[in-house]
Amino acid sequence: MSAAGKSLIAPIISSFERSELWRINYLNDYIPTICALGAMDRDAASALLNIMADVDIYNLMIARDTNFRSADDSGVQKNMLFERYHERLSGKEGAEVKSDILRKKPILTMMVHYLFGNSEILFTSFGKKLKLYIVMVRHPLWLVENWYRGAWHERIGRDEREFKLCCEVGGHVVPWFAAKYAEEYVRLAPLDKTVRVISSLLDGFYAQHENLNEQNKAKVMFIPFERMAADPWSFINRMTAALGTQTTPNTGEMMGKMRLPRSFDMGELGAKKTEFDLLAKREGLTESSRMLMRGICAEYERRYLS
Template sequence: MSILWSSPDLLPKKLLFVDGITRSGKSMVSPVISSFKKSYAFQHQAILDNLMPLVRKNAINISAAKSLITLYFNQNIYNLNISRQINLRPKDNSSLLNDKDYKLFKKNLKKKEGDYVIKEIKTKNYLPIYISHDLLGMINHFDKFKFPYQIIYTYRHPIDNIFSLIKRYEKVKANNKLKYNYNNPRIYGMMIKKNNILLPYYTAGKEKYFLSLNHAEKFVFYYLDSLKNSISSYKRFNKKRKILFLRYDDFASDTNRQIKRISNFLNLKASNYTQKSLRLNKLPRKIDLKYREGKRKILQKMLRKEIYDEVIKLSQKYENISLF
């Protein structure tokens, strides 16, 4: 028997996803957008990142996936408005201690819950902001949910992005030194099992090749897979006005101009807190091209020629603003 899964929704007029490859600049951009008027503090999420690969592979039907995601949005937006499950870790990028509405979140700790909160949420109609990973690569599947959404896709110079991936995650690996294994509970990505080894979902069908790669090349495998999927999906997507592309270098070095682009795209205005948000996130900042060249030389030694050549080809497209 076919079941049409569903749920009520508390969705506002639109949702914003700050999307991109891991380490592409989402955490640089998101706090600034959260400083805009009529916006919520940005939130990390894992449910969408992990459900979309299942939808793409027909491992879950559209109605069930949409219902689960809607339930998550309902709970998250409701909890934000009564300061439940909020992040107050001082050094976290997403800490509400650094948000423009921190005093309100603090006040709402004593707020009673109830249906009146739902009325308040619908009346003020703030913009929820969620960080997502690799959503653009599955955008034609996501669009079937018919959510009211916009996407800001951040992308970074391939050399910088790959180097940052390796530097950030090289210690996040399983204790088993004999063979590669994704068996680490701190990794929140969807996995598959092949020959009793846990592997990232995006290696399906290419497991043997993936396992033949060295440590650095495995990160490049993810980077190339995600970027290629994003490029091809965007080309096929017929609602391109829903997506705004932000180059990392542009936002970092010409921040105010990019803020105007974002403001026009979202139809939201910067607040008095926006300038403070820029200072907290050390923006604008200079792009060190000499340091990038040093990273390129290091990667050249770490990667086999055909992989390195592909990275360089994409780097040239990034520099010529012709990736998308």
């Protein structure tokens, strides 16, 4: 979810032993989403997901389709991996690389967006190969603010540079995650719409986790941004254990770049609530949306901050 902290955690994972540069491959978003919407056969979706994972790890091992843009968070420079991938550009390929993959068992980190509520297909498709599914979460006050300030309600489905899947429902184009409440989504004012979206996504996350079997539940790690910022090592140790790997000197350096650990004062939460109340008053947030917001905030605090 936007502003939850995915870009905080992904570079740290990429610093672990055997870990490759984290990747954003939008097919890993699109395929499960289309499957969840009932527009793709599950067997076909599973086959494509597995093939794309194999393609991604092979390409990383030969630095093909690897991000060398110095300003990008997902680039090799910002992840302190430039030398590794630059060397691979002129290195070996083919059967020799395939043997390296089978022997070294590199870790592929895939970043997806808003997906956990519809990600059951990932668990069934990857099976034992899926070692860890991290779900970054953050207090809804920050999520709602980020979504609203970013005008995502105006951009998705309208801005050609926003590559999000959309659905046409009743003559209206809405984001895929709003398909089930499309009529409501269309008529809501921007801030009400934002609260509804964040609430629906969080509800989907919690429901998906509850519906997983115990084996797959054990693979899921919810990481609250506030806890990760204040006590990163407790989460990092769990990650390395789940992945069967360990940290490297780059891990500590990357944590320094990310300003980890950093303090989180609960006073910030009070200030953010005041900011939101002022925004809600200015934008005329409805009472039903205010109640919804209070509910998701209370649930988040109960789960992660109590």
